Amino acid sequence: xxxxxxxxxxxxxxxxxxxxxxxxxxxxxxxxxxxxxxxxxxxxxxxxxxxxxxxxxxxxxxxxxxxxxxxxxxxxxxxxxxxxxxxxxxxxxxxxxxxxxxxxxxxxxxxxxxxxxxxxxxxxxxxxxxxxxxxxxxxxxxxxxxxxxxxxxxxxxxxxxxxxxxxxxxxxxxxxxxxxxxxxxxxxxxxxxxxxxxxxxxxxxxxxxxxxxxxxxxxxxxxxxxxxxxxxxxxxxxxxxxxxxxxxxxxxxxxxxxxxxxxxxxxxxxxxxxxxxxxxxxxxxxxxxxxxxxxxxxxxxxxxxxxxxxxxxxxxxxxxxxxxxxxxxxxxxxxxxxxxxxxxxxxxxxxxxxxxxxxxxxxxxx
Amino acid sequence: xxxxxxxxxxxxxxxxxxxxxxxxxxxxxxxxxxxxxxxxxxxxxxxxxxxxxxxxxxxxxxxxxxxxxxxxxxxxxxxxxxxxxxxxxxxxxxxxxxxxxxxxxxxxxxxxxxxxxxxxxxxxxxxxxxxxxxxxxxxxxxxxxxxxxxxxxxxxxxxxxxxxxxxxxxxxxxxxxxxxxxxxxxxxxxxxxxxxxxxxxxxxxxxxxxxxxxxxxxxxxxxxxxxxxxxxxxxxxxxxxxxxxxxxxxxxxxxxxxxxxxxxxxxxxxxxxxxxxxxxxxxxxxxxxxxxxxxxxxxxxxxxxxxxxxxxxxxxxxxxxxxxxxxxxxxxxxxxxxxxxxxxxxxxxxxxxxxxxxxxxxxxxxxxxxxxxxxxxxxxxxxxxxxxxxxxxx
Numbered sequence: 001x002x003x004x005x006x007x008x009x010x011x012x013x014x015x016x017x018x019x020x021x022x023x024x025x026x027x028x029x030x031x032x033x034x035x036x037x038x039x040x041x042x043x044x045x046x047x048x049x050x051x052x053x054x055x056x057x058x059x060x061x062x063x064x065x066x067x068x069x070x071x072x073x074x075x076x077x078x079x080x081x082x083x084x085x086x087x088x089x090x091x092x093x094x095x096x097x098x099x100x101x102x103x104x105x106x107x108x109x110x111x112x113x114x115x116x117x118x119x120x121x122x123x124x125x126x127x128x129x130x131x132x133x134x135x136x137x138x139x140x141x142x143x144x145x146x147x148x149x150x151x152x153x154x155x156x157x158x159x160x161x162x163x164x165x166x167x168x169x170x171x172x173x174x175x176x177x178x179x180x181x182x183x184x185x186x187x188x189x190x191x192x193x194x195x196x197x198x199x200x201x202x203x204x205x206x207x208x209x210x211x212x213x214x215x216x217x218x219x220x221x222x223x224x225x226x227x228x229x230x231x232x233x234x235x236x237x238x239x240x241x242x243x244x245x246x247x248x249x250x251x252x253x254x255x256x257x258x259x260x261x262x263x264x265x266x267x268x269x270x271x272x273x274x275x276x277x278x279x280x281x282x283x284x285x286x287x288x289x290x291x292x293x294x295x296x297x298x299x300x301x302x303x304x305x306x307x308x309x310x311x312x313x314x315x316x317x318x319x320x321x322x323x324x325x326x327x328x329x330x331x332x333x334x335x336x337x338x339x340x341x342x343x344x345x346x347x348x349x350x351x352x353x354x355x356x357x358x359x360x361x362x363x364x365x366x
Numbered sequence: 367x368x369x370x371x372x373x374x375x376x377x378x379x380x381x382x383x384x385x386x387x388x389x390x391x392x393x394x395x396x397x398x399x400x401x402x403x404x405x406x407x408x409x410x411x412x413x414x415x416x417x418x419x420x421x422x423x424x425x426x427x428x429x430x431x432x433x434x435x436x437x438x439x440x441x442x443x444x445x446x447x448x449x450x451x452x453x454x455x456x457x458x459x460x461x462x463x464x465x466x467x468x469x470x471x472x473x474x475x476x477x478x479x480x481x482x483x484x485x486x487x488x489x490x491x492x493x494x495x496x497x498x499x500x501x502x503x504x505x506x507x508x509x510x511x512x513x514x515x516x517x518x519x520x521x522x523x524x525x526x527x528x529x530x531x532x533x534x535x536x537x538x539x540x541x542x543x544x545x546x547x548x549x550x551x552x553x554x555x556x557x558x559x560x561x562x563x564x565x566x567x568x569x570x571x572x573x574x575x576x577x578x579x580x581x582x583x584x585x586x587x588x589x590x591x592x593x594x595x596x597x598x599x600x601x602x603x604x605x606x607x608x609x610x611x612x613x614x615x616x617x618x619x620x621x622x623x624x625x626x627x628x629x630x631x632x633x634x635x636x637x638x639x640x641x642x643x644x645x646x647x648x649x650x651x652x653x654x655x656x657x658x659x660x661x662x663x664x665x666x667x668x669x670x671x672x673x674x675x676x677x678x679x680x681x682x683x684x685x686x687x688x689x690x691x692x693x694x695x696x697x698x699x700x701x702x703x704x705x706x707x708x709x710x711x712x713x714x715x716x717x718x719x720x721x722x723x724x725x726x727x728x729x730x731x732x733x734x735x736x737x738x739x740x741x742x743x744x745x746x747x748x749x750x751x752x753x754x755x756x757x758x759x760x
Contacts, residue, residue: 041489048493192395206741208699210702214730218730221413222413225419302505305505
């Protein structure tokens with residue numbers, strides 16, 4: 001896949017894109033021009049021959065696709081039966097079995113919203129309103145307690161659902177905060193500027209897990225007596241702060257990239273500070289930084305796995321917990337490969353999307 | 367920015383204000399200051415009340431109490447009877463050890479991968495590209511746990527793998543030969559350092575001479591003579607430095623340097639993960655140099671190596687250094703994930719200390735402050751280097 005893109009690069013300016021056969025020939029020719037390239041090619045081929053057949057054999061040919069742990073131990077390959085057995089557990093965690101339609105509906109809403117947000121045609125006010133409505137709806141659906149839905153404690157949430165919850169709420173809550181922090185850091189008022197700079201630098205200077213520890217252990221100490229905050233809320237607090245600080249730097253980049261004329265024109269129109277930002281500066285600054293925002297989000301999404309340190313059962317931790325099932329001992333590699341594949345597919349799709357946006361936004365790029 | 371702002375002629379202010387400030391701005395700032403003070407004060411009061419309710423006292427006095435934390439690996443002498451202060455120092459040194467070796471190794475691996483990504487051989491290019499994408503798009507925690515599981519599945523000590531003579535890889539980690547710390551070693555190292563410094567001085571003088579006369583002479587022969595000759599001289603005087611080779615004795619190895627499975631897994635995980643990002647930074651940096659620069663250098667008749675060193679790298683480094691700095695910082699901060707696989711780094715030791723003493727606020731402030739200082743020092747050093755390579759406009 002990347003082979004074809006690499007070979008296609010030099011031909012990108014040609015009037016007619018070369019056919020697959022032509023590209024293959026060019027690829028093969030470039031592999032064998034000159035003694036150095038022939039040596040490199042031979043080493044690469046040897047490496048592939050050494051690694052690929054055993055991997056293919058383990059992952060597909062000799063793999064066990066259904067059955068029990070005993071069937072798996074008889075075979076020599078991977079035990080995908082284990083993943084099949086634990087698949088729904090890795091999605092829903094310990095959420096009560098009869099209520100699983102609720103996280104399922106929540107995930108469906110989430111996927112629909114994310115897919116809708118990917119189309120530039122949908123980037124308008126309605127999308128923002130839809131997110132503002134969807135976020136509380138998803139939370140109510142998960143927690144219940146009203147509208148006849150039985151109450152489900154947050155510590156029973158788990159699996160891919162909670163990974164989605166953390167990522168979505170971290171971004172929907174962190175994004176507005178990020179804009180405020182970025183504006184504050186560029187403010188003319190010294191106190192506001194110092195405060196925002198200090199917050200951003202302190203959060204970015206420490207590891208996320210120290211913030212999570214802070215939220216898990218320190219936050220209860222700061223609350224008035226008798227007030228307890230749910231553990232998931234505390235995790236979201238730390239994650240939101242982290243998201244806001246990183247996104248703020250991306251947004252600041254956009255604000256700095258705006259030509260000074262835009263600020264001056266807005267001032268000349270006599271707009272107030274907030275109107276100037278709301279109608280002139282922010283719409284442009286946010287749009288040009290969208291690819292960078294997606295890249296930052298990929299990093300933040302991968303960081304949701306860090307909640308393992310304070311015992312929240314996200315997708316990866318749930319899978320790790322299922323390794324302890326006495327009926328299915330000894331298949332860690334399969335679980336890690338499955339988890340890695342899921343994260344890879346999601347992150348890779350996002351990074352391809354951000355690359356496409358980057359191409360689209362480049363002036364004169366198309 | 368403030369000089370360009372056009373303020374509308376407002377009504378005459380009630381109180382005369384200094385130029386550039388407005389009443390509204392002052393009010394905003396006052397509101398922020400009051401909010402920070404009120405929130406901070408109430409948080410502090412809550413904390414004191416909560417700690418008193420739990421029978422704790424705010425303060426750093428607990429640092430002098432005996433910790434009783436067993437720590438598997440320490441770079442300074444440590445026993446569980448030592449104080450919390452010493453335990454945290456051991457944790458900090460472990461963090462610095464993994465961060466420093468990680469930064470050195472990931473730079474080397476990252477540059478190699480970045481160059482492979484730019485190779486003229488499409489097969490190598492696409493294989494490297496695929497590898498980088500896989501590493502970059504999976505979470506680091508997962509990779510760390512994966513490497514740790516792999517190392518624990520290695521053969522036992524008696525069947526240890528030996529990829530190189532004197533290097534053993536087993537469930538108990540990696541064993542490598544190490545120089546014995548004795549005067550001969552210090553003498554040889556000092557001689558090597560002196561040789562390198564003298565070579566640099568020589569190169570500078572040659573460069574000044576070349577600028578003055580236009581004549582170019584290679585310093586390779588004299589330089590090699592200095593770098594190899596001085597240590598050889600030191601060895602003649604003080605003897606050859608002894609190497610401590612690991613050997614299998616009974617159920618375990620004796621001698622050599624041990625890298626524990628946790629340290630090794632953490633190091634491999636951090637290096638593999640960060641080097642994939644560095645590879646992309648190096649690739650983007652070199653590609654950012656305009657094609658015309660290559661052509662111009664070739665037209666001047668410079669050979670390939672010198673085109674890279676004199677024309678391309680100085681320009682590429684300007685693009686590479688800032689993101690490289692943030693990768694180094696990321697690596698240092700990510701080393702705190704050691705807690706997931708049980709390597710006793712600063713966060714891991716702090717976590718145990720909190721569980722034992724309950725002094726959460728103090729311990730967390732200590733390790734957050736330490737990370738902030740590490741971040742500031744690293745970015746300070748890298749910024750200084752960046753200024754050295756930055757475009758000097760005359």
